[in-house]
Amino acid sequence: MVEFLLRRVLYVIPVIVTVTAVTFFLMYRAPGGPWSSDKPLPASTERALNAKFGLDKPLWINPGAVTAERDAGENNPFVLGRALFDSQFFNYLFGVARLDFGPSYASKGAESVQSEIAERFPISLKIGLVGIVFALLVGVPLGIISALRQNTWIDHLSLFISTLGISVPTFVTGLLLVILMSRGFGISPVRRPDAWDGFGSAYLLPGIVLGLGTMAYMARLTRSSMLEIKRQDYVRTARAKGLANGIVVNRHMLRNALIPIITIVGPAAADLVTGSIIIETIFNAPGLGREFVESIGKRDYSMIMGTAIFYAVLIAFANVLVDLSYGFVDPRIRVRR
């Protein structure tokens, strides 16, 4: 078990390297840089800014530095190797290894990427948590009833709700809900900054809007999986043996029907936590998702890569949790290796 966990944690390393490399490649391919503005920036100022933030180094490897070191009479392979990797990409990776995600360029170094993440992420996390709890709390029961009462009005209603949940984009549902709540119930469409401290009611609406799609998906998945299980031999056997319906539903069906749900809960939660960009815009929440999109626009390279890595690690660990949870739900699937 411990070995399994350790192994899975180590697997995160190639994930980080790949995510960094791909993000880095894509980002530098995009035209413009962190100092792009309409105003004429003197060449010397731009150069000095680049030097200040290490953006004057080569992108991937630095053979120039190796030649320079060798010309200086340096033969130590360690020093030469370090010189070769004195590039923007590897310097960033080395920084990440030291848990240093670099300065945020958009703030011109006023803030570090990790402090930005530490400040912004809790808000996205809380919205995402409300979302996943809402999705589970509504989606799973909705799916169960639809399956138990297949083809009744409640099944149709559930279908209607889940269709709405996935076919209307969040910026539409979000905006409509904000306006309806404001006009119908006098709930302010904007929130004061302290509303985001702690875990207050401000998180409710954005969380629900965010969780709507996942809720719909969970309802459909639960329903389908329940129907599947309903027809399984052992359920039939249990019924034939005369077990009360409730016991059949509870002990036999639910536990098995929940397997696909559990498969997606972790990733779905990670998706919600990392996918609240538009919700944060509509609900004016100072979360990390919005910051991330803005940092792409600003070519705030360190912020983009730092957030991408952070999110990737988050998703990777959500997956580890899923793998672990299989064993708990269905003891026959043991954690192997």
Next chain:
Amino acid sequence: MSISARWARLAALLVAFALVIPTLAVGVAAQDDANVLRIHQLTYPDDFDPQKSSFTSEIVVMLPAYEGLTKFTNQGETIPAAAERWEYNEDATEVTFFLREGLTYSDGSPLTADNFRYAVERTCSPRVLGEYNSILFEIEGCAEFAGLAGDDPAAPAEFTDEQYNEAAAALGVEVVDDRTLTLRLTNPAPYYHTVAALWVFFPVKQEIVDAAPDNWWQSAENHIGNGPFNFTGIEEQQLISYEASETYWEGRPQLDGLEYQYIPESAVAIEAFRSGELDIVDIENSALIPQVQGDPELSPNFLSYPTAWSSGLGYNLTLEPFTDQKVREAFSYAFDRETYCTTIRNGDCTPLTSWIPQGIPGSIETDAFAFDPEAAVQALAESSYGGPEALPEISFFYNSNDSANTARAEWIAGQYRDILGVELVLEPTEGTTWTDLRKSLETYPQMGLNIGWIQDYPDPQNWLSVYWKCDASFAQRFGYCNEEFDELVTQGDTTLDPEERLTFYEQAGEILVADQPMTFVHAINANYLVNPAVTGYEAGASDVEWPGEFGSLMTITKE
């Protein structure tokens, strides 16, 4: 049956519960504070450090709390501020500012000429690296100081402390005494008292900056300023608040306080206006204007006025077919500015056939190359291409970050297709890419939407010399150069008599119209919803963030 029914009931209850919860969560009721003006802002600034900032969203945050040597009125005049008067030497290569007596910072400490010298030094410093340092390059030694690291890409971008101190000392900023400051300029510049109103002159306190050079501006306590308001709170991405200052030389402003609320979605801000939680709302998306105007509750509060923001269709003058003046003329003739502004942009612009918007010093009136489809076809026929068939493919770029631009570009392309028979290729371009493409002649878009200029300071020099002169980096980006124009604006730049200056600039403006280096289309309007209780303000052409941001801070009130 019984247990499964219980299951179903429990599940139904959970669903109902989850759907009902939101209705229970009652928001905080809007507290109607005494006389606090609550203003909607769309974009939270990246920084608001006077010597580093350059965007309008950044400047508007600093304006209430700081003041330069001079300031602007709503009509775009430059009037005394921290300096009570100024004097030029006979050829306008030196300007001396005389500060008011007894000026203090909001903490009561004295404000002297040294503080303003520090502002200039900090703007030019190669250690601060403000993105808009070039705006002070006319001050002697500023360009050299800022460029200390050199721009030779092969040499390391380094310099010694000694070099630094030497260059700093060589700056043409002289503190004659506590209340007298002289700026020595590289060239005659009779407009420099206007430049002295800009944010780069805002006198931040050196001891505060030195304590945290990169991020001092992030906390409200560090903003010890000399303006009519003091920072009281900074909540990133959310809210910036101010209270009236008791130490401002002109007295106490009418308002008790000011709030900028950051709401990225206009439709949400409009809703907050409806429920009385905002006093001024920026309607940046022109698609919302008809809805606002059609709403009996909102329409009386709608305010729209032209700003000092001119834009139109830009061309790369070194790429075919826009090397041919006749083609540019045809494109200008074929542009129905009236329909575009009133209908397509829902009235959020004012048609323009010249460069400087009406009402701004240096503007001219002309109807040359105004909408005339027949003349358009004629001009294209007279061009070296002889008609639409022989034209090369034309790519029409626009900034896709503003989602409204798509429909605008589609409409414009449709007009050229219908009137001239030219089919444009639309190139939606992400914001930063769009900025980057326009940085050099090699990548400058063949044709671009909304290319223009927002004034830094209300002087024709800023509109004409800074943008269109052969050696201006802007004109060089798309390849415009006209010696005759250069001569006229240079005369304007160096003439002391205001009337005489203006005639030179107006003649230069006529040359721009004759050359049609771009299709002048419109001055962009600013559109707001304003609470009828708000009075005592006047919107000026510089006010692109809220009506009265430059000239009405003292007089605007909600009572």
Next chain:
Amino acid sequence: MSSTTIAPSQSPSRRLVTTPGESVLSAGRTPRSLWSNAWRQFRRNRMAMVGVVYLIFLTLVAIFAPAIAPHNPVESNVGEAGQYRQAAWTTDPNPLKTGTWDYPLGTDGIGRDVFSRLVYGTRISLVVGFIPLAVILAIGVPVGLAAGFLGGRVDTVLMRLTDIVYAFPALLFFIIVQISLGDSWFGSLLNGLVLLFVTLSVINWTGVARLVRGDTLSLKEKEFVEAARAGGANGWRIIARHILPNALGPIIVASAFIVPGAIIAEAVLSFLGIGVRPSPNLDNPFPSSWGQMIQEGYQLWQSQPWMLVGPALAIALITLAFTFVGDGLRDALDPREQI
């Protein structure tokens, strides 16, 4: 499933199974082809057939859009069509805004016919829905089956690969790719649709792969698979006969979500200003998309409701159709429901 039925069944297909005469047949598991049986079963599901008919209808609309749409979806003539004209049954003091059946759902901000744009939008929505779906299934299902069934090293390698791809936050990846590659030759292929397909597929196959693997893992341990294995069936046969049909349910449900998901992703990218690129070409085969229309209309839900309701309804209906077809397919392919 006769006397102990939990919920009273209403659907004809359910009732068929419980008919005593036929359930005798079903016990025999006749060797008739799985697929022809499935088709028979599917045809009996009324809602599924409605879904299929609707999708065929949409395909026809997409193909014959030029004949159906009353106007060219690109042409804009505000002087005649009027800007922001109301739907046909709505009157307005301004004659240029009063509804007319010439423009059944009114016109948009530059005077284009909303209905015609809706009709043409079917094209993008169908291709954006189907092409990535096909690619996603083509990659995700085999990878998931192989990893789950073969296990061991294959599983490790495939799952590590999946983990890496999965770790990219989806929406953020779309945005970076669009900004980075959107202006390349590849990014402008087919109005940028090709780039959209590729990014949608690259990100989404992992979800299907993980789902299939999870199902396979659990099915592999089931009695009937063990029985088949004991009976000497080889791997392919077990996969084809036992695992795949049993795993189809969740796959189909997931697929039914991928299509609207892709359509919505296109809308969200439009919201962020990086969707499909427009063209002034009057003969452009893909002139409008529902996603873009929703983006243009969502703030105008009060003054121009049809600019939002039209495309939103269209997306909801296509989602519903997919759900019905998905449900029908799942039931039809369920080995235990074979007649």
